[in-house]
Amino acid sequence: METTLRRQRAPIVQAIRVDKISGATRLVQAIRIVLAVVYAVLSLIPVLWIGMTAFKSRPDATAVPPKVIFKPTLEGFVSLLTDRAILNEARRQELLARADELPWYQRLMVQQGMEVTGPSQYVGRLRNSVIIAGVSTVAAVVLGLLAAYAFSRFPVPGKGDLLFFILSTRMLPPVVVTIPIFLMYRRLGLHDTHIGLILLYTVFNLSFSVWLMKGFLDEIPREYEEAALVDGYTRLQAFFKVVLPNSLSGLAATTVFCLIFAWNEYAFALMLTTDRARTAPPSITTMLGRGGIEWASIAAGSLGFLIPVVLVTFALRKYLLRGVTFGAIRQ
Amino acid sequence: MATIELRQVEKKFGDLHAVKPMDLTIYDGEFVVLLGPSGCGKTTTLRMIAGLETVTGGQILLNGRDVTWEHPSRRDIAFVFQLFALYPHMSVWQNIAFPLQAQGVPRQAVRERVAEVARILEIEHLLRQRPRGLSMGDQQRVALARALVRRPAAFLMDEPLGALDAELRERMRGEIKRLHIEQHATTIYVTHDQVEAMAMGDRVVVMSDAVVQQVGTPAEVYYDPANLFVARFIGSPGMNLVPCRYLGGAIEVSGSGRVPLPQGWDTALQRALGASCDVILGFRPEAAHVTSEGPLDATVYASEMEGGYAMIHLTLGGEGGPIVHIRAGRDSRYPIGTSLRIALDPGMIRFFDPRTERAIPREVGR
Numbered sequence: 001m002e003t004t005l006r007r008q009r010a011p012i013v014q015a016i017r018v019d020k021i022s023g024a025t026r027l028v029q030a031i032r033i034v035l036a037v038v039y040a041v042l043s044l045i046p047v048l049w050i051g052m053t054a055f056k057s058r059p060d061a062t063a064v065p066p067k068v069i070f071k072p073t074l075e076g077f078v079s080l081l082t083d084r085a086i087l088n089e090a091r092r093q094e095l096l097a098r099a100d101e102l103p104w105y106q107r108l109m110v111q112q113g114m115e116v117t118g119p120s121q122y123v124g125r126l127r128n129s130v131i132i133a134g135v136s137t138v139a140a141v142v143l144g145l146l147a148a149y150a151f152s153r154f155p156v157p158g159k160g161d162l163l164f165f166i167l168s169t170r171m172l173p174p175v176v177v178t179i180p181i182f183l184m185y186r187r188l189g190l191h192d193t194h195i196g197l198i199l200l201y202t203v204f205n206l207s208f209s210v211w212l213m214k215g216f217l218d219e220i221p222r223e224y225e226e227a228a229l230v231d232g233y234t235r236l237q238a239f240f241k242v243v244l245p246n247s248l249s250g251l252a253a254t255t256v257f258c259l260i261f262a263w264n265e266y267a268f269a270l271m272l273t274t275d276r277a278r279t280a281p282p283s284i285t286t287m288l289g290r291g292g293i294e295w296a297s298i299a300a301g302s303l304g305f306l307i308p309v310v311l312v313t314f315a316l317r318k319y320l321l322r323g324v325t326f327g328a329i330r331q
Numbered sequence: 332m333a334t335i336e337l338r339q340v341e342k343k344f345g346d347l348h349a350v351k352p353m354d355l356t357i358y359d360g361e362f363v364v365l366l367g368p369s370g371c372g373k374t375t376t377l378r379m380i381a382g383l384e385t386v387t388g389g390q391i392l393l394n395g396r397d398v399t400w401e402h403p404s405r406r407d408i409a410f411v412f413q414l415f416a417l418y419p420h421m422s423v424w425q426n427i428a429f430p431l432q433a434q435g436v437p438r439q440a441v442r443e444r445v446a447e448v449a450r451i452l453e454i455e456h457l458l459r460q461r462p463r464g465l466s467m468g469d470q471q472r473v474a475l476a477r478a479l480v481r482r483p484a485a486f487l488m489d490e491p492l493g494a495l496d497a498e499l500r501e502r503m504r505g506e507i508k509r510l511h512i513e514q515h516a517t518t519i520y521v522t523h524d525q526v527e528a529m530a531m532g533d534r535v536v537v538m539s540d541a542v543v544q545q546v547g548t549p550a551e552v553y554y555d556p557a558n559l560f561v562a563r564f565i566g567s568p569g570m571n572l573v574p575c576r577y578l579g580g581a582i583e584v585s586g587s588g589r590v591p592l593p594q595g596w597d598t599a600l601q602r603a604l605g606a607s608c609d610v611i612l613g614f615r616p617e618a619a620h621v622t623s624e625g626p627l628d629a630t631v632y633a634s635e636m637e638g639g640y641a642m643i644h645l646t647l648g649g650e651g652g653p654i655v656h657i658r659a660g661r662d663s664r665y666p667i668g669t670s671l672r673i674a675l676d677p678g679m680i681r682f683f684d685p686r687t688e689r690a691i692p693r694e695v696g697r
Binding site: 165186221223224226228229230231232233234237241245246 | 381382383402403404405406408409410412414416418419420430431433434477481
């Protein structure tokens, strides 16, 4: 049919001889690399600074001028994750006497004149963050994938309007709707519950994941599924055996984006939770208010908070970097 | 193998009639080509037979069994897509084994059957590769292997050679034909390329505007087109079609000359035309030759060297007259503007009614 005319011939592969590259080209290349490196370093400085502060002792963290060389310590992390009591002299002596039996974090605190009495609230909040971000991401990606598949493949009545409606849920900045949602959640008993935040984050991410996944699924030719259908598979089997393996890179990208949103979300978490379901982001800032500013703890919290997202992104990078379809079918 | 029968099958997409009710029977072991221009409904017909498109009306029978509403996976039909549709996440071996796994064929048997078709299609050395790395020809072979491995009741092929370049296309055409002769499997093949259709089909189904125009052997659709569309569409160039007047015993091409009617045509035209005397004369380029005794005057409009022969374009009856194409020997030289006379092979002329555009059948046995 018409496609025959548009179809391209096999791509022309050109080999470039390294010794034929002109000096000017190489200079431009060098400048590009230098600029990229400089930019990368500049943007990494704050992260590096957080990382350094997290491992500083309290005096080092507030030293003026700031110290670049210092003796690393885990004090920041320990004080972030534990509750402590200030020791009187007698108890301090007693603990120092059997310092060898104490766990390492206790020893560290005893040297500061404090005793670890138990895990801090922050541990629970980190757990909340993991549960809420994890569950809402999985829910948003799974539901988004299924909805996007339907939009991509079937004649859904009012498809355009529905898709626009889904997108429109994302048009207001979240902060604008926090108060109505706050009131609604109070009524429904969803205030300060895990399920409340999970629902909210899922809804917010869903619009994103539907649109993103639809784009990826549209790229997968229908012929793959049709081939599977005539080959003897049901539509559901075709979906799992053919569509899903070919949409992995899309799933990876969507997962990362949804996770970043749910993990970093601050405004709703601050408004809609008080204690039981409070997540990590609002907790880190509350540390600013308690007595002296515990810069090392705050930095430790921020650093610890960055790591999961970085790990997930790294784990999925293989799929993120791969193209969607890989040329076995030509359009 | 299989007999496929379509009874009044039709397809509408909203207001668009993609296939108007059609009847067609494809016999066991037959190679039938659905031929027509883009958008004529041939691919839709094929997809309905496969079950990838639901029918709006009519029945589809496979070996006498009504499969009209059967799921595609349960029709026992293999489909070769225009763009091959090889699964990119699977190796060639996995691609070929995929349909067998759906049927729950035991592993040992899967291995044997994949090895067998790989040998038939000479792709044994590619089994471990991913399809994206293969040449177009090899991808085509893998797609054929995936269809062949199932030993299905019938093969449906949707322009399987459309993506290949000319040289490869001719080679694969031969391979598909050879496979069909060896396997003797009922095959329905969709193409817009009439050369392919003529070369491969046992029968050709010519479609246009959602309607079947003619079903016949390649020779039938070539020599005896059922209507003006088929006459123009088949052949390159198509049949020469010249409006003329029926004068009882002869026809007259305005300003060019009179051709006496061969036996059998006179009564046929009389009966078909009634009071009217307008008729369209049709003849293939090879049915005319240049001769000084010919009844028709013509002027050379252009001529082309086509390799084994020359194609001369002529205007009949001076400037503005109908243009016809005739074949001449490759040594003949006809400068533009040359006046000459042509004669028609009496057995090769056909007539069409301009009102219905249908062919007028010749009276036989008188």
